[in-house]
Amino acid sequence: MSSSSSRPLSPQGTTASPSLSSKAAKPLSSKLTTVLSSSYADTEFREALALLDERGVLNTPETRRQLRLDSQKQVIDSNGEIIDEFAKVAEQLRRIGATISRLNESFNKMKTQIGAAHEATSLALTEASRLMRQRQQVEQRQALLNAFNDKFVLSEDETAALTLTSEPVDDLFFSTLTKVKRISIDCEILLGFENQTLGFEIMEQTNKNLNMGFQKLYKWVQREFKTLNLENPQIGSPIRRALRVLAERPGLFQNCLDFFAEAREHVLSNSFYTALTGTSSSGLEDPSIKPIELVAHDPLRYVGDMLAWTHSAAVGEREALEGLFIGEGNEIAKGIQAGRENEVWRLVAEYGEETDDFDAVKTLNELVDRDMAGAGRILRQRVEQVIQTNEDTILAYKLANLLSFYKSTFSRLLSPGSALVESLEAVESEALRQFRSLARDHVAAVQGDFQHTPADLRPPEFLVDALGQLTAIMRTYETSFTSSGDREEEFASVLVEAFDPFISGAANMAESLRAPSKSVFLVNCLLTARTSLSPFDFTQRRAAQLQAQIDEEKARLVETQYCFFRTESGLDELIASLQPLGDSQEDVNNVSSLEAVQAPALMQASQRLDEFLPSALMDAVEKLKNLQDSKLVQEITEEAAKKFCIDFEHVEEMLMLADEMAEQQHGESDEFQSLRALFPRTSGEIRVLLS
Template identity: 85%
Template sequence: MSSTPGSLPPQSTAAPSSASSKAVNPLSSKVTTVLSSSYADTEFREALALLDERGVSNTAETRRQLRLDLQKEVIDSNGEIIDEFARVAEQLRRIGTTIGRLNESFNEMKTQIGAAHKATSTPLAEASQLMTQRRQVEQKQALLNSFNANFALSEDETAALTLTSEPVDDLFFATLTKARRISNDCEILLGFENQTLGLEIMDQTSNNLNLGFQKLYKWVQREFKTLNLENPQIGSSIRRALRVLAERPSLFQNCLDFFAEAREQVLSNSFYTALTGSSPSGREDPSAKPIELTAHDTLRYVGDMLAWAHSAAVGEREALEGLFIGEGDEIAKGIQAGRENELWRLAAEDGEDSDDFDAVKTLNELVDRDMSGAARILRQRVEQVIQTNEDTISAYKLANLLSFYKSTFSRLLSSDSSLVETLGALEAEALRQFRSLARDHVAAIQGDFQHTPADLRAPEFLLDALEQLTAIMKTYETSFTAASDPEEEFEPVLIEAFDPFISGSTNMAKSLRAPSSSIFLINCLLTAQSSLSPFDFTQRHVAQLQAQIEEERLRLVEIQYRFFRTESGLDALIASLEPLGESEEDVEKVSSLETVQGPALSQASQLLDDFLPSALMDAVEKLKKLQDSKLAQDITEEAAEKFCVDFEHVEEMLMLADELAEQQHGESDEFQSLRVLFPRTSGEIRVLLS
C-alpha cells in the first residue's frame, strides 16, 4: 500500500498513548506526594495554618498568585537583611577608626611615661632612703618614750603614790597601777645580760609600791570608821580601794577584821537601842519604839527581836554586796594574785587550806561576824524567855519560831554561821523546855488516869491534851519547814504530847469489863483520830489509831455475836451442829444428838421465839454508850449476820436429817419431823434481826 504525503507512518499510531501516559505521570506524582504527606509533621501543619490565616481558596489562580506572593516576600526579607548588614558594616568601620586613634594615644602616653620614669628614678631612690632613716629614728624615739612611760614614775606620780598628805584619788590609783605594771615589766629587763638597770628599777618600784599599799591600807581604815552602810550611795572609791588592796591579802584581811569589829559594835548598839529605846550610853532615841515595851507576850517579844535581827542581817548583806561583790570577781582575782606574790606564804601552804577566794562565802562570814554582838544579846534575852515560860503551847510555838528563823538565816548566810548555830541551840533549848513541860503535865494528871467516866466518854484530860495538841499541830502546819519527812520531824512532839494520854486511856480501859472496856477505848481512839485526821503529817498515827479501833471493833462484834447465840437459846444447838457437814454420814449423826431430841429442840424453839421480838433492840442497847452510832449499828449488823449464817447451817442440817429419816421410815408412826419441832426459817430470822 502506497502512502500519501503527510500521512503518518504506521508506527505513529502508538504515539498518543505514550504521550498521554507521560502527561499523567506528573499528576500522579503530585497526588502521591500529597497522599504521602503526614499531617503529624510540624512543618506541614504550620504551612496549613499559614494558609488558613491568609484566607485563600484552593484555585489555580490562587495557587499561581500565592507562589508569586511568597517569592516577593522572600525577596523583600532578603533586601531588609542586606540593609541591616550595611548599617552594621558602617558601625564596624567607625569602631575601627576609634580603636586606631586610641592605639596612637596609648603609644604616645607610654613614651611620655618612660621618659618621666627615667627622670624621677634618682629622686625616688633618695626619698626612699630618707623614709627608711626616718622610720628608724621614730622607732628609737618610740622605744625611748615607751621605756620612760613603762619603767619610770614622774615626780608628781611618786608624790601621789607615797605621800600621805596627798589624797587617794584617781591619780593615786593610776600611779599604783603603773607601778605594778613597771614591777612586772622589770622581769623583761632582768632577761638581758646587763641586769643592773632592771634591778635598780625593780628595787625603786617595790619601795614605792609598799609605801602606796600602806597609804591605801591606812586610808581604808579611816574610811571604815566613818562609813555609813545605811547610805544607799556608798562611794565608789572605797570599793575601788578594796579591790586594789585585795592584792595584799594580809592587809586586806586586817581591814576586814577592823571593819567587822566596828560593825559589830554599831549593830550591838543599834539592837540595844531597839530593845530599850536608849543607847548603851543612856541617850534616849525618841524615834525608836522599844521592843521590850511594845511586845505584850513572850512570843511577840521573841518574834520582834528575831525580825530585827533578820532585817539588820539583810541590810548588812545588801550593803556589803556593793563593796565586795558589786565589782564581780575582781577581789578574788586580786587575792589570788596576792597569794602568788607573797612568797613568804609558800612555806605555810603545805599545811594550810589554799582554796580559791570565795567572795560570797567571805561576805557571809563578814555579815555573821558583824551580827555576832547582837546575836549574843539575842541569845541572852531568848534564854530568859525560854526558862521563864511555863506554858506548853507557847514553848512549842517558840521552838517553831526559832526553827523558822534558823532556816531563814541558813538561806541568807549559811548553815555553818554562828548566828544559825545560836538559833539552833535556842531551838533545842526551847524543845527541851517543851518536853519538860509536857512531862510535868502528864505527871500532874496521873491521878485522873484512875477515874473512868460513867458514860464511857473520852476523859477530860484527853480532851484537854487533844486541844493543846491541835493548837500545836496548827502551828506546825502553818510554819515553814524544809524537812523531807514532816511526819518524822513531828514524831517527837506526838511522843511527848499525845502518846502518854493514849497509853493512859488504854490502861484505864483494861480495868473495865467487856464490853465497857472496848467501848471506852473506841470512844477515846475516835476522839483522838478526829483531832489528828485533818493534818497530813500525822497520818501514820491516824493509821495506828484506826488499827486499834478495828481491833476493838472486832471484839465488840464477837461480844454481840455471843449475845445472839446465848440469849436465843441456840448456842448448844449451833455448837453441836457446827462440826457436821452435808455428807450422809454426818447427816445420820444429827438425829442422835442430844440437842436435837424432841424436848430439847422444842425448848430451843420456844426460847428463840421469846428472844427474837426484842433481840435487835437489846443488842443495840448494849452499845448505847458508843459515841459513834453508825459504828454501833455496823457492829450489831455484822454480829447478826454471823448469827444468821449459823442459823442457816442449823436449818439446813435439820432439813437434811428429815429427808434422810423420811427415806428410811417412810410415813410410819416412828417418823417425827424435826422441822415441825423447830419451824423457824432463816428468812424470818433475817427479817426480825434487820
C-alpha cells in the first residue's frame, strides 16, 4: 500500500487536499462495503472468529492494528519450522536411498546366485516332481486296492468265522455272511467290464464261501434243534435269526423243517405216552403226572382227556413255532421268496410259469400237523379201541359228537386238510358207524316187543326207552358246536336210526287194534314222541310231522265219538233220514212220509234220547279213558258233541217245518198230530246237557 493511501486523518479532521481525500475515501468505503456485505453465518468467517477466541486476542485498537502483522509473523515462523522439518526428512530420504542402493546390489547378487543354483538343481527338481506324481498315483492305487479288498475280499478272521465249524455262529458270522451276499451281488458290476477274469475269480470264491457258510449254518441249526426246548417261552434269538437267514436257501430250510418235525414228533409222542401211562417210553416213571388212563373212569372222560391234551399240545406247539418261524416283517417269507428267485430251476423255467408265494401261516400249520403226527396216531389207536369195545348207544353218539367238536376245533387251529383233522374225521365216522350199528342191534333186540300192545294202550316200554335215549342224544347234540348250517338236516340221520324204527314199530302194533283203540294207541305214542322232540330247535320239522299225524288220528277219534253220540242216542236213523232234506216245500212235504218220523219210531227215539242224555258225556269220555291227554279227550268229545248238536238242530228244524206245513194243511182237526209233541227235546237242552 502507498503512503498516500494509508495516510491517516489529521487530528483536526481535515484532509490535506481534495484529491487525496477522495482517493483515501474509496478504500475505506470498499472496506466498509466488504465488511457490511460479509455474512456472519459464513463458515469461514465463523472459523476465523473461533480461532481468534482460542488465541485470547483482546479487541483493542492496538491489537486490531497489529493483527495482520502478527498473523504474517506467525505464518513466517510456521513456514520456518516446516522447512527445518523437511530438512530432516530430506536427510532421512538420502539415507533410505543409500540403503535401497545397497539392497539392490544384494538382490542382484542373490539373483545371480539363485539363477546359478536353479540351473544346477533343475534336473533334480524335475526328477523330484516326477517321483511325487508317481507317489501320489501309488497312494491312490493303494487306497483303491484297500477299498477293493474291503469291498470284495474277506479277511482271514471273516473267512474263518464263515467257513470253520469250530467257530461259533455269532454276530461276526452273520455280518460276514451278509458281506459275502453283498459281494456276490456287487460282482455282477465287475462282470460288466471288458476284463471279466477278476469278476469271475471273485464270484467263484464268493460262491464257495457262501455255500460253506450256509452249510455251516444248516448244521448248526440242526444241532440246535436237537436241544431246543419249545416249552421255554424265552427261545433264543440266535436260532430265530439263523432260520430267517437260512430261509434264503429253500432246500436247506426245508430239510431243517423236516429234521425239526421228526424230532418234535418223537418228543410229543413220548410226552403223550407219558401223559397216558405216567411212564416214559423208556420205562421211567414221572410222579408229577396223573396218568389219563388211571384218572379217567369212563370212556367218554378218557377220550375227552386225550383230545384235550392233544389240543393243548397243538396250541402250545403252534404258539412256540409262531415266535420261532413268524417274525415281524415276515422275514422268512421274504428270504424264501428271494431264494426261489435265485434258484437255477427258477431261472430256466418256461416263460410265464409261476410258483405259489410262500405262505408262512400255512407252512406253520403244516409243521404243527407233522409235529403232532405221532401223538395223533396214538390218539387214533386209543379212540378206536374205545369205540370198538363200547356197547352203549348213547355213549357211542356222545363219542361221535365229542370227536366232531374237536375236529372242527382243529380245523380252525390248523386247516381242514391236516392229517390230524382227517384222523379225527375217520374216528368220528367210526363212532357214528358204531352208533348206527348199536341202534340197529337195539331195534332187533326189541322187535319181539312190537307184537304185544299194552292193555291200557299206553306207549310201549321199548318206545319209552328209545325216546329216553333219544332225549339224551338230543341234549348232547344241543350242547355241541356243530359247524353245519342246517342242524335239523344234520340231525335227521340220527332220527332215522334212533327214532324212526321205534315209531314205525308202534304204528305196526296199532294195525292189530280196532277203532278207536288204534287211534288212541297211536295218539298216545305220537304225543309222547312229540313231547320228547318239541323242546329242541333242530327237531321242529319232525315234531310238526308228528303233530300232523296226531291231528289225523284226532279227526278219526272225533268221528268215532260222533258216531257214538248218534248211535247211543237212538237218533242215527232219524238224522240219516233228515240230513239230505232241505227247507224247500217238497222236502218238507216228504218229512212226514219218512219211516223214522212216524209216531212209534219218533216216540221210541225220544225215549232213548232221554235215557242217553244224563250220562252221555261221561259215557263218551269213558270211551277215551285210555287216551293219556285229558285235554285232548275233552277237545275230541266237544267237537263230536258239537257235530251232534248241529245234526240235532237240523232234525229239530225239519220237524218244526213239517209241523207248520201240516198245521196249514189240516188246521186244528183231529187228523193233525204234532211231531214236536212226540219229540219235545230242543237243541238248547241238548247243548246244555252235552256241554
